[in-house]
Amino acid sequence: MLETEKQFTLSNYKLGLEYAREQDKNDPLSTFRDQFHIPKNKEGNDWLYFTGNSLGLQPKSTQKYIQQELDDWANFGVEGHFEAKNPWMPYHEFLTEAMAKVVGAKPIEVVIMNTLTTNLHLLMVSFYQPTKTKYKIVIESDAFPSDRYAVQTQLEFHGYDAKDGVIEWKPRQGEELLNIEDLETILEEQGDEIALLLIGGVNYYTGQYLDIKKIAELGHAKNCMVGIDLAHGVGNIKPELHDSGVDFAAWCTYKYLNSGPGSLGGLFVHEKHAHNKKLKRFAGWWSHNKSTRFNMRQPLDVIPGAEGWQLSNPPILSMAAIKASLDMFNEVGMDAIREKSEKLTGYFEFLINELNNDKIKIITPSNPKERGCQLSIQVKDADKNLHKKLTEANIITDWREPDVIRCAPIPLYNTFEDVYRMTETLRTLL
Structure with a gap:
């Protein structure tokens, strides 16, 4: 400005x-x-x-939303998966459209599941595919500790030294904020060695909202995957994830989305990856094709889009709290x-x-x-x-x-x- x-x-x-x-x-x-x-x-x-x-x-509506599921559990037991007012089997689908609007995504690109760091690890299984020469990961120098630990342990899991594999995007001497030109310099000088950028869209410490689209453009120009931690962005800014072109993003819902302490997180996988079943991933029952899921003895048939990163049936009481909040966000x-x-x-x-x-x-x-x-x-x-x-x-x-x-x-x-x-x-x- x-x-x-x-x-x-x-x-x-x-x-x-x-x-x-x-x-x-x-x-x-x-x-x-x-x-x-x-x-x-x-x-x-x-x-x-x-x-x-x-x-x-x-x-104030959260109690009513959770009470509905408690009542249905009391009244239907296991049949609540199909007979509840909001059937539990497809419950996560009730959240998808509203969540997609909040982050600027298509419904196929978004799913509510797990917690933030768990989702980051699951996404890095797919989008961090290091080679002998291209294995480094760029983070902000003051990234949230959980992001740093996730990146360090991913590097170590793949057999790399985290001290060598982590590249920090730092503020200039005497400044607190990050400059996009410095990220461009990092990529120009070391881009051939960088496999992934994992950047906080809004920095937890300074509150700086970074240019997500520009970060994606810079990373992709050097054939790097680009992921965004939106823990401090979702429900706060408008990240327009689909248009940004980032490969993936993850977030929690208990901050600006008011879903309660320790509640579930969400993730985004760009539509360009939606039908790529060759992407490596850690899968579970809920990753599998919905129409044949209960046939049980089937080879894995991954669901297209973000739902294909799910593992297990979701915790309904947490999702009820998220639904209460997202219904309000959808209204406003x-x-x-x-x-x-x-x-x-x-x-x-x-x-x-x-x-x-x-x-x-x-x-x-x-x-x-x-x-x-x-x-x-x-x-x-x-x-x-x-x-x-x-x-x-x-x-x-x-x-x-x-x-x-x-x-x-x-x-x-x-x-x-x-x-x-x-x-x-x-x-x-x-």
Whole structure:
């Protein structure tokens, strides 16, 4: 974003509580806050909850969705697979279309299954096929630890030294954010040795939203496979996975998708791979052709598309919680969510900058197109006390070592007044 554009955007906001309340009054998504359980303090007042990037709040509808499956289990036993209101046999299919809309994919490209790192490993079985000369994997230097461990152990499983096989895409000296030109340089210099790029679409620490389509183009130009970890992107930004051309992606659903602690994840496999049955994979019963699955003694006949990476019948209670959330996302639409998100986070940025305090600094990109809703506030001298004081004031953020407070105003349940009150408390504490 040009500096003049940034100044124009920030100048749209105003100071004061009345302005915040006016924005909430005119917010077309304001009614959705009442559809969530907002945690309260001992006095019965709502917390200011800014950690939906870690665990989303519970939709009030979730209990009803799960209770439906508990009732059907009680009433039908095993016959619930066919006789339940939402039959369990095809239950994952009830989630596919809405999930595809959230990530910008075709239904054949998406499935809900397993958890994030499990799915990354299953996908790397198929899309990481190293040779003696082309075996290295590119990750961000500050990739989420689980991604790093998955990549390291994949390399070691194939007989390579992880210290040699991992290439880190690093920020420039004195900077916090990644530059796409540096990834281009890595690929120009080492592309013949690189088999896979596995990049976080939105970095968990800085909140930077990377150009997924450009990453795919750069990787494919050097005959590399390209995968994206969307843990901090799904339900937050619009990744347009199909159009991006990436080979695969994986995500969790308990952050921005509000599906509950430890709930199932999802994965994307691009349509260009949908009918390639020669792709190596770890398979299970649920990978097999649905029409002959119960014939039992059949050779593996892999389902086309993302469903072909399934292993087992899914946990219905977890999927019920996901369905509750996705039904809400389907009702609202990602366009409306992103529109409010950009405005709400922009307002948050404006108020923090107005504090004009050199003890803190926002390291998340200022350009709304290069971030989701999260702002990462870097604290000078890495003092965790500021985060502790916010928590004591019933403002729930999270701390990431060495020096960042992560704050995510969620468009479905955070308000402009939440943001105003949080920054006023921050002003007092500073």
